[in-house]
Amino acid sequence: MTAVLSVDGLETSFPVGSxxxxxxxxxxxxxxxxxxLALVGESGCGKSVTALSTLRLIPKPGHIDRxxxxxxxxxxxxxxxxxMRRVRGREAAMIFQEPMTSLNxxxxxxxxxxxxxxxxxxxxxxxxxxxxxxxFDRVRIPDPDxxxxxxxxxxxxxxxxxxxxxxxxxxxxxxxxxxxPTTALDxxxxxxxxxxxxxxxxxxxxxxxxxxxxxxxxxxxxxxIAVMYAGRxxxxxxxxxxxxxxxxxxxxxxxxxxxxxxxxxQRLEEIAGVVPPPRDWPAGCRFCTRCSEVLPRCExxxxxxxxxxxxxxxxCFAIPESAS
Amino acid sequence: xxxxxxxxxxxxxxxVMGVLAILFALFFLxxxxxxxxxxxxxxxAPQEVIDQWxxxxxxxxxxxxxxxxxxxxxxxxxxxxSDADDTPIIDRLREGAGPxxxxxxxxxxxxxxxxxxxxxxxxxxxxxxxxTAGVVLAVLGMxxxxxxYIIGGQFLIGKLLRWFPISGFDPSPDLILRFLALPxxxxxxxxxxGSLRFYRTVFIEETSRDYVRxxxxxxxxxxxxxxxxxxxNAMIPILTRVVVAIPFLFTGSLLLESFFGIPGLGSLMxxxxxxNDFATLRVMVFIGSLLFIFAQIATDVSYTLxxxxxxxx
Numbered sequence: 001m002t003a004v005l006s007v008d009g010l011e012t013s014f015p016v017g018s019x020x021x022x023x024x025x026x027x028x029x030x031x032x033x034x035x036x037l038a039l040v041g042e043s044g045c046g047k048s049v050t051a052l053s054t055l056r057l058i059p060k061p062g063h064i065d066r067x068x069x070x071x072x073x074x075x076x077x078x079x080x081x082x083x084m085r086r087v088r089g090r091e092a093a094m095i096f097q098e099p100m101t102s103l104n105x106x107x108x109x110x111x112x113x114x115x116x117x118x119x120x121x122x123x124x125x126x127x128x129x130x131x132x133x134x135x136f137d138r139v140r141i142p143d144p145d146x147x148x149x150x151x152x153x154x155x156x157x158x159x160x161x162x163x164x165x166x167x168x169x170x171x172x173x174x175x176x177x178x179x180x181p182t183t184a185l186d187x188x189x190x191x192x193x194x195x196x197x198x199x200x201x202x203x204x205x206x207x208x209x210x211x212x213x214x215x216x217x218x219x220x221x222x223x224x225i226a227v228m229y230a231g232r233x234x235x236x237x238x239x240x241x242x243x244x245x246x247x248x249x250x251x252x253x254x255x256x257x258x259x260x261x262x263x264x265x266q267r268l269e270e271i272a273g274v275v276p277p278p279r280d281w282p283a284g285c286r287f288c289t290r291c292s293e294v295l296p297r298c299e300x301x302x303x304x305x306x307x308x309x310x311x312x313x314x315x316c317f318a319i320p321e322s323a324s
Numbered sequence: 325x326x327x328x329x330x331x332x333x334x335x336x337x338x339x340v341m342g343v344l345a346i347l348f349a350l351f352f353l354x355x356x357x358x359x360x361x362x363x364x365x366x367x368x369a370p371q372e373v374i375d376q377w378x379x380x381x382x383x384x385x386x387x388x389x390x391x392x393x394x395x396x397x398x399x400x401x402x403x404x405x406s407d408a409d410d411t412p413i414i415d416r417l418r419e420g421a422g423p424x425x426x427x428x429x430x431x432x433x434x435x436x437x438x439x440x441x442x443x444x445x446x447x448x449x450x451x452x453x454x455x456t457a458g459v460v461l462a463v464l465g466m467x468x469x470x471x472x473y474i475i476g477g478q479f480l481i482g483k484l485l486r487w488f489p490i491s492g493f494d495p496s497p498d499l500i501l502r503f504l505a506l507p508x509x510x511x512x513x514x515x516x517x518g519s520l521r522f523y524r525t526v527f528i529e530e531t532s533r534d535y536v537r538x539x540x541x542x543x544x545x546x547x548x549x550x551x552x553x554x555x556x557n558a559m560i561p562i563l564t565r566v567v568v569a570i571p572f573l574f575t576g577s578l579l580l581e582s583f584f585g586i587p588g589l590g591s592l593m594x595x596x597x598x599x600n601d602f603a604t605l606r607v608m609v610f611i612g613s614l615l616f617i618f619a620q621i622a623t624d625v626s627y628t629l630x631x632x633x634x635x636x637x
Contacts, residue, residue, distance in 0.1 A: 088542060
C-alpha cells in the first residue's frame with residue numbers, strides 16, 4: 001500500500017513568552033488509501049495542531065518549522081500559497097469538531113457546499129447546485145432540495161455535520177482529515193455519523209486521518225492508531241495491537257481509564273495529573289512526570305522507537321526486553 | 325415585522341412628545357419673551373416696538389395656550405416664521421438642505437468606503453508591521469482634537485499651499501467642489517482613525533471564527549474570505565454604527581459649517597441657538613429627533629436583511 005499522506009519529522013511551534021515551543025515535535029506517520037489512522041491523545045497533546053499543520057492551516061503566530069508533509073508524493077510545505085489553496089478542498093479536505101460554528105451563519109448551507117465545488121471547478125451555479133443536492137442526498141440529509149436553501153441555524157448539529165461531510169467530500173479528495181468529528185454530537189447521532197464516514201470512506205477509497213480523544217470512536221472506525229502525548233507520537237500500531245497489546249505506559253493508562261462492562265463495580269482508573277503545558281515539557285520522555293514505571297534515565301533521555309512487529313512500535317525504556 | 329415597526333413607532337412617538345415638552349420647558353425657563361424680542365428687534369428698540377413684536381409672535385399668551393400651540397404646530401409640521409428675521413422656517417430649511425447634504429453626503433460615503441476598505445486591508449495583514457502602523461496612526465489620529473484638524477488644515481492647505489479656499493460656499497457646479505474640498509478632506513482625515521480602529525476590531529474578531537477556518541479548508545483564498553464571508557458577517561456591527569449616522573446627514577454638521585462658512589442646516593441651528601430663535605431651534609430639534617428615531621427603527625430592520633437569524637417580533 002502506498003501512502004496517500006506521509007508526514008515526516010513535523011515540527012510546529014507557537015510562541016510561549018519570549019521563545020518558541022514546538023507543540024508538535026518530530027511527528028511522523030503515514031496514511032494509505034482506504035485506511036483510517038486515528039491520532040489519539042488527551043486535550044493539549046498536539047493532535048489538532050498536527051491536523052491543521054497537515055493542510056497548512058495553522059493560525060498565526062503558529063509556524064511549521066521542520067519536516068515534510070507529502071500528499072500523493074508532493075511536499076505540501078514547498079507549494080506556493082496558490083497551489084496550496086488548490087490542494088485544500090480538492091485533494092485533501094477537513095471536517096471539524098464544532099458543526100455549530102463551522103458553517104457561515106449568514107449563507108445557506110447549500111451555497112457553502114456549492115462554493116466548495118465552484119472554487120475548484122469551472123461549472124455553472126445550476127450544476128453546482130444540482131451536485132450539492134446529490135451530495136446532501138448521499139450523506140442522507142432528508143429533503144435535500146429543500147435543505148439546500150436552509151441556513152445553519154435552522155439545522156440540528158447532526159445535520160450540520162452531514163453538511164460539513166458533504167462539503168468535504170464534494171470533490172472526492174484522496175485524504176479526509178476529521179478533527180473530533182463527533183465530539184459535539186449526541187451519542188445516537190455520533191453512531192450515525194461514524195457509520196456514514198465509514199461507508200463513504202469505503203466507497204471513495206479515501207484515506208482518513210481521524211483526530212480524537214474518544215477511544216470508542218477509534219474502536220468503531222480506525223484501522224491503525226497513533227497515540228500522541230505532549231507533541232510526540234509515543235506508540236503506534238494496528239487497532240488490535242494498540243487496544244489489546246498496548247506497550248507504552250501512557251497507552252495502557254488511557255485504556256484502563258475507559259469504563260467497561262467487564263470491570264463493572266470496580267473503581268475506574270485514571271492517569272494521575274494532566275498533560276503539562278508545553279513550556280514545562282521534560283527533556284527526556286515527556287510522560288516521565290506522570291509515569292508509574294519511570295526509570296532514572298527517562299527524565300533526560302528520549303527513548304527511540306522500539307518495534308514489536310512490523311506495524312507496532314513504542315517509545316519507552318521501561319518495556320521489558322523479553323516482550324519484544 | 326410589521327407589528328414590530330408599529331410598536332417601535334409608538335414608542336418613538338412617546339419620545340418625540342417628551343422631546344417637545346423638554347424643548348418648551350427649557351426655552352421658556354431660559355429666555356423670557358422680552359429677551360427674545362430684544363434679540364430680534366435690537367437692544368435699543370423702544371418698548372412699544374418690543375411689545376408689538378411679542379404680540380405679533382403670540383408670546384404674550386398664557387403658558388398653557390403657548391404649550392398647546394407648540395404641540396399643534398410641530399405635530400402638523402406648521403413651522404411658522406423665524407423669531408429672528410421673520411422668514412418662513414420652511415424656506416430656511418429648503419435653502420439649507422442643499423449645502424448641508426453636499427457636504428455631509430460625500431463625507432459619509434468617503435468615510436465609509438475608506439474606513440471599511442483600509443480596515444479590511446489592515447485586518448488582512450494583522451500582526452504584521454502594516455497592522456501595527458495602522459493602529460498607531462489611528463490612535464494618534466483619534467487623540468488629536470477636531471479643532472486642530474480644522475484650523476491646522478485651513479492654515480496648511482488653505483493658507484500655505486493655497487490649494488483650496490479657506491472657507492466659503494458657492495452652489496454653482498464649477499465652484500462647489502473647490503469650496504467643499506477642504507472641509508471634506510479635513511473631516512474625512514479626522515474621522516478615519518476612529519472608524520479604522522472600530523472596523524478593524526470587527527473584522528479581526530470575525531476572521532478568528534470557525535467558519536473562516538472551514539472556508540480556508542475548502543480552498544478559499546484570503547481575499548475571497550474577506551469579501552464573501554467576513555464582510556457579510558461583520559455587517560451587524562457595521563450597520564449599527566452607520567445607519568444611526570444617517571439623520572446627521574440631514575441636520576448637517578454644526579462645527580464644519582460654522583468653521584467653513586457653509587450656509588447649511590448646521591449653520592441655521594447655530595444661528596438659532598445664538599439668536600434665541602426658539603421658533604427655528606424647536607423645528608431643528610424636532611426634525612432631528614424624528615430622523616433619529618426613524619434611523620433606529622431602520623437599523624433594526626436592516627439587521628434582518630443581512631442576518632437570517634434575526635427576526636423582529
